[in-house]
Amino acid sequence: MITFTNLSGASEIGSHSYLVEIDDTRIVLDAGMHPKKEGNAAKPQYELIGERSPDAIFVTHSHLDHIGTLPVVQEKYPQAEVYMTNGTFVIGSAMLHNSVNVMTSKRTQDGIVEYPFYTHSQLDDVSREWIARDYKQNFRLGKKDGVLASLHDAGHILGSCGVRLESPSGKSIFYTGDVQFNPQSLIPGADFPTSDIDILVMECTHGATPTDTSYTREKELLRLAKAIRETLAINGIVLIPVFALGKSQELLYEIEQFRKKGLIPNVPIHFGGLSTKVTLLYDKLADTTPRRLPGYRLRESIDISSLPRKNKKPLVASPGNIYLVSSGMMSEHTASNKIAAQVLPRKQDSILFVGYSDPDSPAGWLKEAKAGESVRLKEKGGQTYPYNCRTERFSFSGHASRNALLDYACRLKPSTIMLVHGDPAASAWMKSTLEEMLPDSQIIIPEPGQSYNIS
Ligand SMILES: [Zn+2]
Numbered sequence: 249m250i251t252f253t254n255l256s257g258a259s260e261i262g263s264h265s266y267l268v269e270i271d272d273t274r275i276v277l278d279a280g281m282h283p284k285k286e287g288n289a290a291k292p293q294y295e296l297i298g299e300r301s302p303d304a305i306f307v308t309h310s311h312l313d314h315i316g317t318l319p320v321v322q323e324k325y326p327q328a329e330v331y332m333t334n335g336t337f338v339i340g341s342a343m344l345h346n347s348v349n350v351m352t353s354k355r356t357q358d359g360i361v362e363y364p365f366y367t368h369s370q371l372d373d374v375s376r377e378w379i380a381r382d383y384k385q386n387f388r389l390g391k392k393d394g395v396l397a398s399l400h401d402a403g404h405i406l407g408s409c410g411v412r413l414e415s416p417s418g419k420s421i422f423y424t425g426d427v428q429f430n431p432q433s434l435i436p437g438a439d440f441p442t443s444d445i446d447i448l449v450m451e452c453t454h455g456a457t458p459t460d461t462s463y464t465r466e467k468e469l470l471r472l473a474k475a476i477r478e479t480l481a482i483n484g485i486v487l488i489p490v491f492a493l494g495k496s497q498e499l500l501y502e503i504e505q506f507r508k509k510g511l512i513p514n515v516p517i518h519f520g521g522l523s524t525k526v527t528l529l530y531d532k533l534a535d536t537t538p539r540r541l542p543g544y545r546l547r548e549s550i551d552i553s554s555l556p557r558k559n560k561k562p563l564v565a566s567p568g569n570i571y572l573v574s575s576g577m578m579s580e581h582t583a584s585n586k587i588a589a590q591v592l593p594r595k596q597d598s599i600l601f602v603g604y605s606d607p608d609s610p611a612g613w614l615k616e617a618k619a620g621e622s623v624r625l626k627e628k629g630g631q632t633y634p635y636n637c638r639t640e641r642f643s644f645s646g647h648a649s650r651n652a653l654l655d656y657a658c659r660l661k662p663s664t665i666m667l668v669h670g671d672p673a674a675s676a677w678m679k680s681t682l683e684e685m686l687p688d689s690q691i692i693i694p695e696p697g698q699s700y701n702i703s
Protein backbone atom coordinates (compact mmCIF):
# COMPACT_ATOMS: atom_id res chain seq x y z
CA MET A 249 0.00 0.00 0.00
CA ILE A 250 1.32 3.45 -0.93
CA THR A 251 -0.14 6.60 0.60
CA PHE A 252 0.64 10.10 -0.66
CA THR A 253 -0.07 13.18 1.47
CA ASN A 254 0.39 16.72 0.21
CA LEU A 255 1.94 18.64 3.10
CA SER A 256 1.99 21.98 1.22
CA GLY A 257 0.72 25.01 3.15
CA ALA A 258 -2.98 25.04 3.95
CA SER A 259 -4.43 27.29 1.28
CA GLU A 260 -1.94 27.36 -1.51
CA ILE A 261 0.85 25.48 -3.22
CA GLY A 262 4.34 26.96 -2.81
CA SER A 263 5.93 25.37 0.24
CA HIS A 264 6.52 22.06 -1.49
CA SER A 265 6.57 18.97 0.72
CA TYR A 266 4.96 15.55 0.41
CA LEU A 267 4.75 12.50 2.65
CA VAL A 268 4.96 9.13 0.92
CA GLU A 269 4.23 6.01 2.97
CA ILE A 270 5.31 2.72 1.43
CA ASP A 271 3.95 0.00 3.71
CA ASP A 272 5.40 1.11 7.07
CA THR A 273 8.29 3.19 5.64
CA ARG A 274 7.63 6.94 5.80
CA ILE A 275 9.43 9.31 3.43
CA VAL A 276 9.20 13.10 3.12
CA LEU A 277 9.90 14.54 -0.34
CA ASP A 278 11.15 18.15 -0.19
CA ALA A 279 10.89 20.61 2.68
CA GLY A 280 10.09 23.97 1.07
CA MET A 281 9.33 27.45 2.29
CA HIS A 282 6.66 29.54 0.55
CA PRO A 283 8.32 32.33 -1.42
CA LYS A 284 5.50 34.84 -0.89
CA LYS A 285 4.15 34.03 2.58
CA GLU A 286 5.76 35.05 5.85
CA GLY A 287 6.13 33.46 9.25
CA ASN A 288 4.40 30.16 10.04
CA ALA A 289 2.20 30.49 6.94
CA ALA A 290 5.35 29.91 4.84
CA LYS A 291 5.86 26.42 6.34
CA PRO A 292 4.39 23.15 5.06
CA GLN A 293 1.86 21.38 7.30
CA TYR A 294 4.44 19.24 9.07
CA GLU A 295 1.95 18.54 11.87
CA LEU A 296 0.25 16.11 9.45
CA ILE A 297 3.30 13.83 9.69
CA GLY A 298 2.26 13.08 13.28
CA GLU A 299 4.24 11.51 16.09
CA ARG A 300 6.00 8.72 14.23
CA SER A 301 9.19 10.05 12.65
CA PRO A 302 9.73 9.73 8.92
CA ASP A 303 12.50 7.26 8.04
CA ALA A 304 13.95 9.59 5.42
CA ILE A 305 13.69 13.08 3.96
CA PHE A 306 14.72 13.75 0.35
CA VAL A 307 15.52 17.23 -0.97
CA THR A 308 15.39 17.53 -4.78
CA HIS A 309 17.24 20.87 -5.11
CA SER A 310 18.39 23.98 -3.33
CA HIS A 311 15.69 26.49 -4.33
CA LEU A 312 14.04 27.64 -1.11
CA ASP A 313 10.58 26.50 -2.19
CA HIS A 314 12.02 22.95 -1.88
CA ILE A 315 14.66 23.21 0.88
CA GLY A 316 13.74 26.36 2.88
CA THR A 317 12.29 24.59 5.95
CA LEU A 318 14.54 21.50 5.99
CA PRO A 319 16.11 22.52 9.35
CA VAL A 320 12.58 22.90 10.79
CA VAL A 321 11.48 19.37 9.89
CA GLN A 322 14.90 17.96 10.87
CA GLU A 323 14.62 19.61 14.28
CA LYS A 324 11.24 17.95 14.76
CA TYR A 325 12.36 14.53 13.51
CA PRO A 326 16.11 14.25 14.22
CA GLN A 327 16.15 10.48 13.50
CA ALA A 328 15.11 10.88 9.87
CA GLU A 329 17.94 10.34 7.37
CA VAL A 330 18.31 13.26 4.95
CA TYR A 331 19.31 12.57 1.34
CA MET A 332 20.27 14.90 -1.50
CA THR A 333 22.96 15.23 -4.19
CA ASN A 334 26.33 16.74 -3.35
CA GLY A 335 25.45 19.82 -5.46
CA THR A 336 22.33 20.41 -3.36
CA PHE A 337 24.33 19.77 -0.19
CA VAL A 338 26.86 22.51 -1.04
CA ILE A 339 24.52 25.10 -2.56
CA GLY A 340 21.62 24.32 -0.19
CA SER A 341 23.73 25.12 2.83
CA ALA A 342 24.64 28.55 1.37
CA MET A 343 21.01 29.25 0.46
CA LEU A 344 19.80 28.37 3.97
CA HIS A 345 22.48 30.49 5.67
CA ASN A 346 21.41 33.38 3.45
CA SER A 347 17.79 32.66 4.38
CA VAL A 348 18.68 33.01 8.11
CA ASN A 349 19.98 36.53 7.33
CA VAL A 350 16.87 37.43 5.31
CA MET A 351 14.54 36.11 8.05
CA THR A 352 16.51 37.95 10.73
CA SER A 353 16.20 41.28 8.92
CA LYS A 354 12.47 40.65 8.32
CA ARG A 355 12.07 40.07 12.06
CA THR A 356 13.65 43.47 12.72
CA GLN A 357 11.99 45.36 9.85
CA ASP A 358 8.54 43.77 9.77
CA GLY A 359 8.23 42.39 13.30
CA ILE A 360 7.74 38.75 12.22
CA VAL A 361 8.42 37.10 15.57
CA GLU A 362 8.65 33.48 14.30
CA TYR A 363 11.78 34.45 12.32
CA PRO A 364 14.38 33.19 12.04
CA PHE A 365 13.00 29.63 12.00
CA TYR A 366 16.52 28.44 12.90
CA THR A 367 19.91 30.01 13.60
CA HIS A 368 23.23 29.68 11.76
CA SER A 369 24.54 27.31 14.42
CA GLN A 370 21.37 25.16 14.40
CA LEU A 371 21.76 24.95 10.62
CA ASP A 372 25.39 23.89 11.00
CA ASP A 373 24.27 21.15 13.41
CA VAL A 374 21.50 19.71 11.24
CA SER A 375 23.50 19.96 8.00
CA ARG A 376 26.13 17.65 9.49
CA GLU A 377 23.48 14.92 9.25
CA TRP A 378 22.86 15.38 5.51
CA ILE A 379 23.86 12.45 3.30
CA ALA A 380 25.00 13.13 -0.28
CA ARG A 381 24.28 10.52 -2.96
CA ASP A 382 25.42 10.32 -6.56
CA TYR A 383 22.97 10.19 -9.42
CA LYS A 384 21.73 6.70 -10.39
CA GLN A 385 23.21 5.05 -7.30
CA ASN A 386 20.78 2.58 -5.70
CA PHE A 387 20.55 2.54 -1.93
CA ARG A 388 18.18 1.03 0.60
CA LEU A 389 16.29 2.68 3.42
CA GLY A 390 13.39 2.28 5.79
CA LYS A 391 12.06 -0.59 7.84
CA LYS A 392 14.16 -3.71 7.14
CA ASP A 393 15.84 -1.74 4.33
CA GLY A 394 12.75 -2.51 2.31
CA VAL A 395 12.67 0.55 0.05
CA LEU A 396 15.10 0.96 -2.83
CA ALA A 397 15.92 4.59 -3.67
CA SER A 398 17.88 6.45 -6.36
CA LEU A 399 18.36 10.07 -7.50
CA HIS A 400 18.25 11.14 -11.17
CA ASP A 401 19.55 14.36 -12.75
CA ALA A 402 16.63 16.80 -13.23
CA GLY A 403 18.45 19.41 -15.41
CA HIS A 404 16.77 22.27 -13.49
CA ILE A 405 19.70 23.80 -11.57
CA LEU A 406 23.06 22.43 -10.50
CA GLY A 407 22.51 19.41 -8.25
CA SER A 408 18.78 19.06 -8.94
CA CYS A 409 17.33 15.56 -8.96
CA GLY A 410 14.19 13.49 -9.25
CA VAL A 411 13.67 10.72 -6.67
CA ARG A 412 12.79 7.10 -7.49
CA LEU A 413 11.48 4.85 -4.72
CA GLU A 414 10.65 1.18 -5.10
CA SER A 415 8.54 -0.79 -2.62
CA PRO A 416 9.47 -4.32 -1.48
CA SER A 417 6.77 -5.67 -3.80
CA GLY A 418 8.38 -3.88 -6.78
CA LYS A 419 5.97 -0.94 -7.13
CA SER A 420 7.81 2.23 -8.08
CA ILE A 421 7.11 5.91 -7.51
CA PHE A 422 9.04 8.71 -9.21
CA TYR A 423 8.97 12.35 -8.08
CA THR A 424 10.34 14.72 -10.72
CA GLY A 425 11.04 17.72 -8.45
CA ASP A 426 11.51 20.72 -10.77
CA VAL A 427 12.64 19.47 -14.18
CA GLN A 428 14.02 20.78 -17.46
CA PHE A 429 14.51 18.15 -20.16
CA ASN A 430 16.40 20.48 -22.51
CA PRO A 431 20.01 21.46 -21.86
CA GLN A 432 20.60 24.97 -20.49
CA SER A 433 23.86 26.87 -21.05
CA LEU A 434 25.88 25.31 -18.24
CA ILE A 435 24.02 22.15 -17.31
CA PRO A 436 22.66 19.30 -19.43
CA GLY A 437 18.96 18.40 -19.53
CA ALA A 438 17.30 15.84 -17.27
CA ASP A 439 18.39 12.20 -17.33
CA PHE A 440 15.26 10.53 -15.97
CA PRO A 441 14.06 6.90 -15.89
CA THR A 442 12.13 6.09 -19.06
CA SER A 443 10.34 2.92 -17.94
CA ASP A 444 9.06 0.97 -14.93
CA ILE A 445 7.31 3.79 -13.06
CA ASP A 446 3.88 3.03 -11.58
CA ILE A 447 3.23 6.33 -9.84
CA LEU A 448 4.54 9.57 -11.28
CA VAL A 449 4.57 12.72 -9.13
CA MET A 450 5.19 15.41 -11.73
CA GLU A 451 5.72 19.16 -11.57
CA CYS A 452 3.55 21.13 -14.01
CA THR A 453 4.73 24.75 -13.68
CA HIS A 454 4.14 25.51 -17.38
CA GLY A 455 0.84 23.62 -17.63
CA ALA A 456 -1.09 26.77 -18.56
CA THR A 457 1.47 28.04 -21.09
CA PRO A 458 1.03 26.85 -24.69
CA THR A 459 4.33 25.49 -25.98
CA ASP A 460 5.87 27.66 -28.70
CA THR A 461 7.12 25.02 -31.12
CA SER A 462 9.22 27.56 -33.04
CA TYR A 463 11.16 28.46 -29.86
CA THR A 464 14.88 27.79 -29.76
CA ARG A 465 17.22 28.90 -27.01
CA GLU A 466 19.70 30.14 -29.65
CA LYS A 467 17.12 32.46 -31.27
CA GLU A 468 16.02 33.76 -27.88
CA LEU A 469 19.65 34.50 -26.94
CA LEU A 470 20.15 36.48 -30.16
CA ARG A 471 17.04 38.52 -29.37
CA LEU A 472 18.43 39.23 -25.87
CA ALA A 473 21.80 40.25 -27.33
CA LYS A 474 20.02 42.63 -29.71
CA ALA A 475 18.07 44.33 -26.88
CA ILE A 476 21.29 44.76 -24.86
CA ARG A 477 23.19 46.07 -27.91
CA GLU A 478 20.48 48.62 -28.80
CA THR A 479 20.33 49.93 -25.22
CA LEU A 480 24.11 50.25 -24.91
CA ALA A 481 24.26 52.00 -28.31
CA ILE A 482 22.34 54.95 -26.80
CA ASN A 483 24.37 54.79 -23.56
CA GLY A 484 21.46 53.27 -21.63
CA ILE A 485 21.57 51.14 -18.50
CA VAL A 486 20.65 47.47 -18.97
CA LEU A 487 18.95 45.94 -15.94
CA ILE A 488 18.39 42.18 -16.02
CA PRO A 489 16.66 41.05 -12.79
CA VAL A 490 17.61 37.41 -12.11
CA PHE A 491 17.25 34.73 -9.46
CA ALA A 492 20.55 34.38 -7.59
CA LEU A 493 20.63 30.60 -8.03
CA GLY A 494 20.55 29.10 -11.52
CA LYS A 495 19.48 31.89 -13.84
CA SER A 496 22.30 34.24 -12.69
CA GLN A 497 25.01 31.73 -13.61
CA GLU A 498 23.37 30.70 -16.91
CA LEU A 499 22.93 34.33 -18.03
CA LEU A 500 26.38 35.45 -16.86
CA TYR A 501 27.87 32.80 -19.12
CA GLU A 502 25.73 33.86 -22.09
CA ILE A 503 26.44 37.59 -21.71
CA GLU A 504 30.15 36.77 -21.68
CA GLN A 505 29.60 34.83 -24.92
CA PHE A 506 27.85 37.91 -26.41
CA ARG A 507 30.91 40.02 -25.49
CA LYS A 508 33.32 37.45 -26.92
CA LYS A 509 31.41 37.10 -30.18
CA GLY A 510 31.17 40.89 -30.56
CA LEU A 511 27.34 40.81 -30.34
CA ILE A 512 27.55 43.47 -27.61
CA PRO A 513 30.38 45.87 -26.71
CA ASN A 514 32.77 45.00 -23.91
CA VAL A 515 31.09 47.01 -21.13
CA PRO A 516 31.17 46.24 -17.39
CA ILE A 517 28.80 43.54 -16.09
CA HIS A 518 27.74 44.23 -12.51
CA PHE A 519 26.95 41.22 -10.37
CA GLY A 520 26.96 40.60 -6.64
CA GLY A 521 25.58 39.41 -3.32
CA LEU A 522 24.16 35.90 -3.15
CA SER A 523 24.64 35.47 -6.95
CA THR A 524 28.40 35.77 -6.50
CA LYS A 525 28.41 33.30 -3.63
CA VAL A 526 26.42 30.75 -5.65
CA THR A 527 28.64 31.32 -8.72
CA LEU A 528 31.73 30.42 -6.67
CA LEU A 529 29.97 27.20 -5.62
CA TYR A 530 29.05 26.40 -9.24
CA ASP A 531 32.77 26.79 -9.98
CA LYS A 532 33.78 24.65 -7.03
CA LEU A 533 31.56 21.87 -8.38
CA ALA A 534 32.75 22.30 -11.99
CA ASP A 535 34.63 18.98 -12.09
CA THR A 536 32.23 16.83 -10.09
CA THR A 537 28.75 17.63 -11.44
CA PRO A 538 27.20 17.07 -14.89
CA ARG A 539 28.23 20.04 -17.03
CA ARG A 540 28.04 20.96 -20.70
CA LEU A 541 31.57 22.39 -20.40
CA PRO A 542 33.30 20.18 -17.84
CA GLY A 543 35.83 22.11 -15.75
CA TYR A 544 34.66 25.54 -17.00
CA ARG A 545 34.76 28.10 -14.19
CA LEU A 546 32.77 31.32 -14.52
CA ARG A 547 34.84 33.50 -12.20
CA GLU A 548 38.15 32.53 -13.83
CA SER A 549 36.80 33.26 -17.28
CA ILE A 550 34.64 36.36 -16.84
CA ASP A 551 35.60 39.86 -15.77
CA ILE A 552 32.80 41.18 -13.57
CA SER A 553 32.31 44.34 -11.53
CA SER A 554 31.12 43.63 -8.01
CA LEU A 555 28.21 45.56 -6.56
CA PRO A 556 28.98 47.61 -3.45
CA ARG A 557 28.42 45.56 -0.30
CA LYS A 558 24.92 45.91 1.08
CA ASN A 559 24.37 49.16 2.99
CA LYS A 560 28.00 50.21 2.52
CA LYS A 561 27.43 52.63 -0.36
CA PRO A 562 24.23 53.65 -2.18
CA LEU A 563 23.73 51.61 -5.31
CA VAL A 564 23.90 54.07 -8.23
CA ALA A 565 23.71 52.58 -11.72
CA SER A 566 26.06 53.92 -14.42
CA PRO A 567 24.93 54.58 -18.01
CA GLY A 568 26.29 52.13 -20.58
CA ASN A 569 26.64 49.31 -18.02
CA ILE A 570 24.90 45.95 -17.59
CA TYR A 571 23.38 45.00 -14.21
CA LEU A 572 22.70 41.28 -13.92
CA VAL A 573 21.34 41.36 -10.38
CA SER A 574 18.88 39.66 -8.06
CA SER A 575 16.14 39.37 -7.16
CA GLY A 576 14.35 38.07 -10.24
CA MET A 577 11.05 39.53 -9.06
CA MET A 578 12.62 42.90 -8.12
CA SER A 579 11.52 42.34 -4.50
CA GLU A 580 11.91 45.18 -2.01
CA HIS A 581 15.37 45.82 -0.51
CA THR A 582 17.15 44.00 -3.37
CA ALA A 583 19.65 45.36 -5.90
CA SER A 584 17.27 44.90 -8.84
CA ASN A 585 14.56 46.87 -7.00
CA LYS A 586 16.94 49.76 -6.25
CA ILE A 587 18.22 49.92 -9.82
CA ALA A 588 14.69 49.65 -11.26
CA ALA A 589 13.82 52.87 -9.40
CA GLN A 590 16.62 54.64 -11.28
CA VAL A 591 15.95 53.02 -14.66
CA LEU A 592 12.14 53.23 -14.89
CA PRO A 593 11.85 56.99 -15.64
CA ARG A 594 14.65 56.97 -18.26
CA LYS A 595 13.70 56.38 -21.89
CA GLN A 596 17.15 55.19 -22.99
CA ASP A 597 17.39 52.43 -20.32
CA SER A 598 16.04 48.86 -20.43
CA ILE A 599 14.66 46.28 -18.03
CA LEU A 600 14.99 42.85 -19.61
CA PHE A 601 12.99 40.07 -17.93
CA VAL A 602 14.45 36.61 -18.34
CA GLY A 603 12.24 34.53 -16.06
CA TYR A 604 9.02 34.09 -14.17
CA SER A 605 7.67 36.77 -11.84
CA ASP A 606 4.82 36.36 -9.42
CA PRO A 607 1.97 38.67 -10.58
CA ASP A 608 2.00 40.16 -7.08
CA SER A 609 5.62 41.35 -7.06
CA PRO A 610 7.26 44.57 -8.33
CA ALA A 611 8.37 42.77 -11.53
CA GLY A 612 4.84 41.36 -11.93
CA TRP A 613 3.25 44.83 -11.48
CA LEU A 614 5.62 46.31 -14.06
CA LYS A 615 4.86 43.53 -16.57
CA GLU A 616 1.17 44.40 -16.25
CA ALA A 617 1.66 48.19 -16.53
CA LYS A 618 1.53 50.17 -19.76
CA ALA A 619 4.29 52.54 -20.84
CA GLY A 620 3.69 56.05 -19.52
CA GLU A 621 1.81 54.87 -16.40
CA SER A 622 3.13 55.23 -12.87
CA VAL A 623 4.51 52.07 -11.25
CA ARG A 624 5.18 51.28 -7.61
CA LEU A 625 8.08 49.17 -6.43
CA LYS A 626 7.14 48.66 -2.79
CA GLU A 627 4.56 46.41 -1.15
CA LYS A 628 2.99 49.15 0.93
CA GLY A 629 2.88 52.78 -0.15
CA GLY A 630 6.15 54.37 -1.18
CA GLN A 631 6.98 56.38 -4.22
CA THR A 632 5.67 55.66 -7.71
CA TYR A 633 7.86 55.99 -10.78
CA PRO A 634 6.95 57.02 -14.32
CA TYR A 635 7.37 53.98 -16.57
CA ASN A 636 9.33 55.36 -19.54
CA CYS A 637 12.10 52.79 -20.00
CA ARG A 638 12.12 49.94 -22.50
CA THR A 639 11.01 46.55 -21.17
CA GLU A 640 11.19 43.21 -22.94
CA ARG A 641 10.53 39.61 -21.90
CA PHE A 642 12.60 36.56 -22.73
CA SER A 643 12.10 32.91 -21.92
CA PHE A 644 15.00 30.88 -20.52
CA SER A 645 13.01 28.57 -18.31
CA GLY A 646 14.52 26.03 -15.96
CA HIS A 647 11.19 24.17 -16.17
CA ALA A 648 10.02 21.79 -18.90
CA SER A 649 7.39 22.97 -21.39
CA ARG A 650 4.00 21.34 -20.98
CA ASN A 651 4.52 19.40 -24.22
CA ALA A 652 7.75 17.93 -22.84
CA LEU A 653 5.94 16.93 -19.62
CA LEU A 654 3.16 15.26 -21.61
CA ASP A 655 5.73 13.40 -23.74
CA TYR A 656 7.44 12.15 -20.61
CA ALA A 657 4.21 11.01 -18.96
CA CYS A 658 3.07 9.26 -22.16
CA ARG A 659 6.39 7.45 -22.44
CA LEU A 660 6.10 6.10 -18.88
CA LYS A 661 2.34 5.34 -18.97
CA PRO A 662 2.15 5.18 -15.16
CA SER A 663 -1.05 3.91 -13.57
CA THR A 664 -1.26 7.06 -11.40
CA ILE A 665 -0.04 10.62 -12.00
CA MET A 666 -0.04 13.20 -9.21
CA LEU A 667 0.27 16.76 -10.54
CA VAL A 668 2.17 19.15 -8.28
CA HIS A 669 3.95 22.55 -8.45
CA GLY A 670 1.38 24.15 -10.74
CA ASP A 671 -1.08 26.98 -10.24
CA PRO A 672 -4.76 25.92 -10.54
CA ALA A 673 -4.94 26.71 -14.28
CA ALA A 674 -1.71 24.80 -14.98
CA SER A 675 -2.76 21.69 -13.03
CA ALA A 676 -6.28 21.71 -14.51
CA TRP A 677 -5.02 21.84 -18.11
CA MET A 678 -2.52 19.06 -17.48
CA LYS A 679 -5.16 16.90 -15.80
CA SER A 680 -7.73 17.15 -18.57
CA THR A 681 -5.10 16.68 -21.29
CA LEU A 682 -3.52 13.67 -19.60
CA GLU A 683 -6.95 12.11 -19.02
CA GLU A 684 -7.49 12.20 -22.76
CA MET A 685 -4.01 10.99 -23.67
CA LEU A 686 -3.77 8.28 -21.00
CA PRO A 687 -7.35 7.05 -20.43
CA ASP A 688 -6.17 4.07 -18.34
CA SER A 689 -4.22 6.22 -15.85
CA GLN A 690 -5.73 7.95 -12.86
CA ILE A 691 -4.74 11.62 -12.76
CA ILE A 692 -4.85 13.39 -9.40
CA ILE A 693 -4.25 16.98 -8.33
CA PRO A 694 -3.43 16.37 -4.65
CA GLU A 695 -5.07 18.98 -2.45
CA PRO A 696 -2.92 20.51 0.30
CA GLY A 697 -3.53 18.61 3.53
CA GLN A 698 -5.15 15.59 1.80
CA SER A 699 -3.99 11.97 1.75
CA TYR A 700 -4.48 9.57 -1.16
CA ASN A 701 -4.28 5.79 -1.01
CA ILE A 702 -2.80 4.46 -4.18
CA SER A 703 -3.32 0.74 -4.84
ZN1 LIG B 1 13.33 25.12 -8.50
Ligand SMILES: [Zn+2]
Binds near residue numbers: 311313314669
Ligand atom coordinates in the same frame (compact mmCIF):
# COMPACT_ATOMS: atom_id res chain seq x y z
ZN1 LIG C 1 10.12 24.89 -7.36
